[in-house]
Amino acid sequence: MHNVNANGATIPALGFGTFRMSGPDVLRMVPQVLTLGYRHIDTAQIYGNEAEVGEGIANSGVKRGDVFLTTKVWVSNYKRAAFLRSVDESLGKLRTDYVDLLLLHWPNEAVPLAEQIAALNEVHKAGKVRHIGVSNFNRALLAEAVRLSDAPIVTNQIEIHPYIDQSVMLEAAHKAGQSVTAYYAMADGKVFADPVLKGIADRHGHSVAQVVLRWLVQQDGVIALSKTVGEQRAAENLAIFDFELSKDDMAAIHGLARPDGRIVSPDGLAPAWD
Numbered sequence: 001m002h003n004v005n006a007n008g009a010t011i012p013a014l015g016f017g018t019f020r021m022s023g024p025d026v027l028r029m030v031p032q033v034l035t036l037g038y039r040h041i042d043t044a045q046i047y048g049n050e051a052e053v054g055e056g057i058a059n060s061g062v063k064r065g066d067v068f069l070t071t072k073v074w075v076s077n078y079k080r081a082a083f084l085r086s087v088d089e090s091l092g093k094l095r096t097d098y099v100d101l102l103l104l105h106w107p108n109e110a111v112p113l114a115e116q117i118a119a120l121n122e123v124h125k126a127g128k129v130r131h132i133g134v135s136n137f138n139r140a141l142l143a144e145a146v147r148l149s150d151a152p153i154v155t156n157q158i159e160i161h162p163y164i165d166q167s168v169m170l171e172a173a174h175k176a177g178q179s180v181t182a183y184y185a186m187a188d189g190k191v192f193a194d195p196v197l198k199g200i201a202d203r204h205g206h207s208v209a210q211v212v213l214r215w216l217v218q219q220d221g222v223i224a225l226s227k228t229v230g231e232q233r234a235a236e237n238l239a240i241f242d243f244e245l246s247k248d249d250m251a252a253i254h255g256l257a258r259p260d261g262r263i264v265s266p267d268g269l270a271p272a273w274d
């Protein structure tokens with residue numbers, strides 16, 4: 001697996017996601033995927049499974065220092081005191097003194113962005129967080145976050161799959177030296193029935209999941225997240241670093257994007273998307 005370098009952070013290009021995973025599944029899967037060779041785990045306060053992620057890493061036999069661990073502060077914890085308390089709680093659950101990356105999970109105007117960014121910087125300065133970033137930010141919010149922050153923003157975690165055109169967000173990230181972390185790669189399962197993706201997968205002798213993940217990590221500065229409760233699928237999804245998609249394959253997959261392709265846009269949280 002290669003790493004993505006972004007504003008001083010070195011981030012494994014494929015991360016194991018834990019959204020919508022029960023505690024027992026996380027406890028079972030985290031040690032398995034670390035044994036398989038994953039070195040990047042993504043969780044969030046709102047997923048309710050940080051404790052199992054921490055226990056899973058501790059049980060895995062892989063050293064904490066060899067794992068790139070991300071968590072995200074939930075929007076109800078954005079005021080300074082709650083923010084700081086919530087980060088300490090996350091670290092306790094995760095059984096660690098630091099996370100590699102801490103993200104603001106969604107934009108939220110109830111607390112000024114300056115206060116949110118100041119809190120991110122405070123935990124960064126305290127050594128509780130190696131790198132900071134955001135999630136679900138549009139370009140204007142991202143630029144404002146960069147302006148407000150002492151520590152560099154290393155990633156914006158957003159929805160990316162073949163049915164959504166995120167080229168504008170990718171370009172903005174590149175210009176700012178940031179990475180983009182892709183979530184919902186499988187488009188909530190829609191990719192599996194796609195004839196174009198099936199055709200490319202058949203020609204390469206790989207699965208549709210592998211083609212989609214490969215398409216992501218083959219793009220400059222893009223990190224892919226992948227979640228599964230199946231060990232075989234986790235192994236399959238990791239086996240994407242020994243083949244390459246052609247320029248035509250890449251273009252054909254980009255060509256699947258459509259204006260209504262976005263899936264995740266919760267009322268009250270989603271910004272005006274670019």
Ligand SMILES: NC(=O)c1ccc[n+]([C@@H]2O[C@H](COP(=O)([O-])OP(=O)(O)OC[C@H]3O[C@@H](n4cnc5c(N)ncnc54)[C@H](OP(=O)(O)O)[C@@H]3O)[C@@H](O)[C@H]2O)c1
Nearest residue numbers: 017018019042135183184185186209225226227228229233
């Ligand atoms: N920042 C945010 O707001 C945000 C939002 C959403 C997600 N995320 C992050 O991004 C991660 C990935 O997104 P996601 O959880 O939606 O998952 P995903 O990687 O897009 O996968 C969606 C579904 O595809 C299935 N799948 C995975 N590999 C497969 C394979 N090889 N063959 C067939 N099916 C396969 C999985 O089902 P099975 O488990 O049944 O295999 C999974 O539930 C999350 O876990 C989370 O860490 C962040």
